Amino acid sequence: MSDTIEHELASQEAAHLAELLELLRLPSISALPEHAADIARTAEFVAAALTRAGVPEVEIAPTAGWPSVLGRWQVDDRPPTVLVYGHFDVQPADPLDLWESPPFAPEIRDGDLYARGAADMKANLLAIVNTVAAFQRTAGEPPLNMAFLFEGEEEIGSPNLAPLLDAKRELLAADVVLSVDGGMEGPDTPSLTVSSKGLAACQIDLTTSTTDLHSGECGHKLPQSRRLAAA
Secondary structure, three states: OOHHHHHHHHHOHHHHHHHHHHHHOOOOEOOOHHHHHHHHHHHHHHHHHHHHOOOOEEEEEOOOOOOEEEEEEOOOOOOOEEEEEEEOOEOOOOOHHHOOOOOOOOEEEOOEEEOOOHHHHHHHHHHHHHHHHHHHHHHOOOOOEEEEEEEOOHHHOOOOHHHHHHHOHHHHOOOEEEEOOOOOOEOOEOOOOOOOOOOOOOOOOOOOOOOOOOHHHHOOOOOHHHHHHHO
């Protein structure tokens, strides 16, 4: 990153922190239907942040579940396009009695920021948006084309992401995808992700005895055919 961008980001540090604290106060818990209004407010917050950063095309895209925020900055047809992926929903904060401070009342203790969603991943999200804003203020535009996909359902397995990608194929078309939903060893330590985990589900139906059996006496036993195969 150039010295100009570094200086611009440093000059806006207080404003960026205030913005992050405001975002962290929104309880965007996608697993709980009673937080529908909070999810909507958070989507509006993220969309407004992208717009302030200078992104020309920004929209809140409804789905069959919670909305996503999409954006695109087409600088020129010649440079490549980077699609930035992230999410603004968070996990439930239970059990609440284990929190030293309320999960949606962000607090700084000993230089660390504590709140639900601080690391996963509202700080990550605003970091990339504010970097784009820094390019806009110093150079007028980013050095390449950018698309943005910030979803509101990552913490519940992204059930409506596939249809959204299909419907918004042109808006989100890109040469490479950058996921800002990840960790780093440190600011000066390069990291390389060689694989990513996902979700898989299956159901196994097992038919056994027609009566209850004692787990200790019978739990270890296999049918005769299975014993022979094992031998």
